[in-house]
Amino acid sequence: MDVKEYMIEVGVAARQAASVMTSVSTELKNKALLATIDALNDQRDMLIEENQKDLDQGRKNGLEPAMLDRLELTSDRIEDMIEGLRQVAALDDPIGIINDLKYMPSGIQVGKMRVPLGVIGIIYESRPNVTVEAASLCIKSGNATILRGGSEAIHSNKAIASCIASGLSVAGLPESAVQVVSTTDRAAVGEMITMPEYIDVVVPRGGKGLIERISRDAKVTVIKHLDGICHAFIDRDADIQKANDVALNSKTQRYGTCNTMETLLVDAPIAEAVLPGLAALYREKGVELRGCEKVRAILPDTIEAVEDDWSTEYLAPILSLKIVQNMDEAINHINHYGSHHTDSIITESYTRGREFLARVDSSSVMINASTRFADGFEYGLGAEIGISTDKIHARGPVGLHGLTSEKYVVLGDGHIRK
Numbered sequence: 001m002d003v004k005e006y007m008i009e010v011g012v013a014a015r016q017a018a019s020v021m022t023s024v025s026t027e028l029k030n031k032a033l034l035a036t037i038d039a040l041n042d043q044r045d046m047l048i049e050e051n052q053k054d055l056d057q058g059r060k061n062g063l064e065p066a067m068l069d070r071l072e073l074t075s076d077r078i079e080d081m082i083e084g085l086r087q088v089a090a091l092d093d094p095i096g097i098i099n100d101l102k103y104m105p106s107g108i109q110v111g112k113m114r115v116p117l118g119v120i121g122i123i124y125e126s127r128p129n130v131t132v133e134a135a136s137l138c139i140k141s142g143n144a145t146i147l148r149g150g151s152e153a154i155h156s157n158k159a160i161a162s163c164i165a166s167g168l169s170v171a172g173l174p175e176s177a178v179q180v181v182s183t184t185d186r187a188a189v190g191e192m193i194t195m196p197e198y199i200d201v202v203v204p205r206g207g208k209g210l211i212e213r214i215s216r217d218a219k220v221t222v223i224k225h226l227d228g229i230c231h232a233f234i235d236r237d238a239d240i241q242k243a244n245d246v247a248l249n250s251k252t253q254r255y256g257t258c259n260t261m262e263t264l265l266v267d268a269p270i271a272e273a274v275l276p277g278l279a280a281l282y283r284e285k286g287v288e289l290r291g292c293e294k295v296r297a298i299l300p301d302t303i304e305a306v307e308d309d310w311s312t313e314y315l316a317p318i319l320s321l322k323i324v325q326n327m328d329e330a331i332n333h334i335n336h337y338g339s340h341h342t343d344s345i346i347t348e349s350y351t352r353g354r355e356f357l358a359r360v361d362s363s364s365v366m367i368n369a370s371t372r373f374a375d376g377f378e379y380g381l382g383a384e385i386g387i388s389t390d391k392i393h394a395r396g397p398v399g400l401h402g403l404t405s406e407k408y409v410v411l412g413d414g415h416i417r418k
Contacts, residue, residue: 003183007191010146011198013176014119018144021177022116026093028171029140033089036136036167037082043163044078050159051128058152066256066315070126073156081132084383088136091381094404095142101411106418109411114404116142118200121192122385123148123214125206128156133376133383134203135164135178141403144177146199148192150206151184158182193218203386203398208313223398225363225389227313228258229339230371233330233356234274235347236267242368243346244278249370250344252285256315258387259342259364259374263310263320265330271323272298287317294323310337327352331359338362340389342374363389363396 001009040047051073058068094114101111120143122134131147138145149157161180168175181188193202193214201221204214208227215222232250234243250261266274275298282289290309291302302321309320310333324330327345334343344366345356353367364374374397376384381399388394394402 003185003187004191006183007181007188007195008198010179010181011119011195014144014146014179015198017174017177018116018119020174021139021142021144022095022118024142024173026095028173029093029142030089032139032167032171032173033085033136034167035170036132036164037085039163039166040078040082040085040132040160043159044075047073047078047156047159047163048075050155053155054128054153061152063152064316067126067152069254069256071128071153071156073128077129080377081129084129084133084377085136087377087380088140088383088400091140091400093140094400098409099406106415107412108415111409111411112406113409114401115407117403117405119144119146119198120385120403121146121148121195121199121202121220123189123192123202123204123206123210125150125210126153127205128153128160130205131157131160131180132164134385136383137381137385137400137403139168139173139177141400143403144179146179146181146192148181148188151186154184189214190217193220193222196220205386221393223386223388223390223394223402225258225339225341225387227339228260228341228387229263229311229313229337230259230261230341230374231263231265231330231334231338231343232261232371233265233324233327233334233343233345234267234270235327235345235349235352236269237349237352238267238270238274238346239348240270240274240277243274244281246344246346246368246370247278248281248285250372251282251287251319252317253370253372255317257372258313259371260315261319261344261371262312262314263322263333263337265322265324265333266295267327267330268294268323268325271295275299275321282319285317287319289319289321291321292323295321298323313339327356331356335359335361341387342366342371344369344371363387 098111124130165175289302290305342364376397384397
């Protein structure tokens with residue numbers, strides 16, 4: 001069977017499963033999620049063994065450290081997946097809820113019912129935990145899903161998929177509600193994004209090149225973000241200890257994630273007080289610093305930043321530093337060079353903090369908090385299927401509500417239009 005035939009087979013099965021999932025009770029959906037937890041616990045050693053195969057192959061293929069970090073499935077990360085499943089199971093089920101129901105002059109009642117999107121295709125690289133996050137949200141929101149992970153994580157993804165299939169089976173739900181594409185042939189991606197008869201929405205999670213290609217070629221609606229060029233701005237009224245903590249965590253807690261800070265902006269009046277101590281903390285962590293001319297006047301051993309640095313997602317221990325004259329310059333820089341993902345201000349000024357929230361055009365905007373919090377798990381969504389920097393249909397971490405739509409419902413009692 002060639003790739004096209006295989007993907008059609010997968011698509012047909014997903015569409016059939018979606019017709020079942022749309023009316024499944026909350027009890028059965030939660031039962032599937034909790035049974036998946038049991039399977040992950042029972043198969044923990046197998047999951048790590050299969051993941052090790054991917055890591056070994058990745059090192060042979062020369063994967064970058066940031067990619068290997070995303071690929072690794074540790075015991076702690078398995079616990080995170082399990083906790084995510086618990087959180088999703090505990091969330092209120094949005095499906096079937098009718099909002100804004102009101103009587104019209106004609107006597108009919110009109111409202112909006114929340115419904116699943118249908119079949120969701122998810123294309124992602126490296127991170128096998130995405131398999132669980134995506135599957136759990138799709139199950140709880142009554143959708144079927146087709147998951148196409150990167151070839152570098154094929155053993156890990158298949159192992160996780162077997163646990164999800166076990167959970168669905170325990171609940172008496174179709175195992176085809178969650179399908180992991182078993183072929184590593186890249187042609188499978190091309191088929192997925194041009195199958196609107198089988199797939200309703202595609203969510204790409206990966207490098208900028210992958211997402212640009214999908215956005216360009218897809219015949220299916222895409223929920224996406226291209227990259228994560230995130231900023232923190234240390235305002236002149238910042239608490240220096242808070243500034244150190246937030247700026248350090250935003251960059252060094254993990255390097256290979258889309259919500260990691262890539263550029264730090266510092267307000268001119270506080271630059272000399274903040275930068276030397278903060279630079280020392282970064283250097284202890286092995287972070288390479290690239291600064292503007294004003295930064296280099298304070299930190300002479302900093303590498304000179306060039307224009308491309310302001311629009312680069314490093315996904316590595318590299319940080320761009322820039323001194324700005326005021327908050328207006330900081331906001332203009334963020335809105336020009338940023339990717340509308342996540343940006344944070346460190347300040348004790350309520351007024352400037354609120355202004356920053358209003359004027360920065362990003363899907364997550366923060367005050368005195370690390371950019372690393374821009375995550376479905378941290379936002380209480382249980383998990384996320386991705387982070388959208390689009391403004392339609394969803395924005396920011398996409399959880400349950402982002403995987404649903406609304407349809408109008410009309411309640412009458414023999415009413416006719418006159």
